[in-house]
Amino acid sequence: MEVTENGNTFNCSCGFSWQRGTNGTHNCEPGLYRQITALQQKLDAVVAESVTLKGFVEERCWVYDDDVGRYRDAHNYLPETPATDAILNGLRADGVQQLSAFAGQEYQRFAGDRAMQRKWKGIVLLCSDFAYKLRAGNADKAGE
Template sequence: MSREQFEEWIADTTNSDLHRSIMLDKRENGNYRHLATNNKWEAWQEATKHAEAKCAALAAKGMEVVREASLIYSKYNDTQTPDRDIVDQQTLQELYEICTADGDSAAFLAEVRAQGVEQLASLAGNECHRYKSVGDRAGARKWKSIVILCTDFSAQLRQEAAK
């Protein structure tokens, strides 16, 4: 996700224009002056990187499974010539369309992405609890911000897919 989307998310979660300007003020090197915003930006980038990698892996695996199912159904049909107990062509066509269509699979992929981000949120939540248990408040806050980012991001993915 882009810096613009991150900044839009920060702007949406702040209460006032003054607070928003403080949170989004940047240094010349591009880092945010506000430490919490800088930590959230780093967490956002890391979460995005992990979510995109997970999404790509899940999408590839999903397509692999669909292609394999299509092949199995086709081979099954070849063995059923005598009694004609075959998988209908509509099923095979639907499997083919899943493999080739971008528009129809966009909502499915958005859901896969959202679930991947939620898994990252769960992992971050576990880390937050671990840091709390050893009394590391700064570490716990950083992990908690990742949980919040991931939760909001998964909701955003679903909203964008619904449009």
């Protein structure tokens, strides 16, 4: 943690502060959890706006194409959004990993039934691989 001094007050980066001459011992976790939650909410809002704007461009915007001399829908002219794409792929990967966890539970449930366990194990492996590819930005290369 980082502590800064402002006059007779000391401030920890977690949000906790204390006066000179008093004990500054504290647990940073509650303050950090509040900060993380607040930042996650802001990030979620930015991602939602980005997705909405991208959808707006895809559905309602037009660009003039000099090659054909007319206006075309802007679907093929979207700007690159690697940060938004990475966040969305991370969220998608979280969902795929939840499916993988469910399949792992089903695998355990069928202990002794090798055929069923083989099927559930295949789903676990497929989901794990796909989640990895989503996070790496290679989901379009699944199956290669």
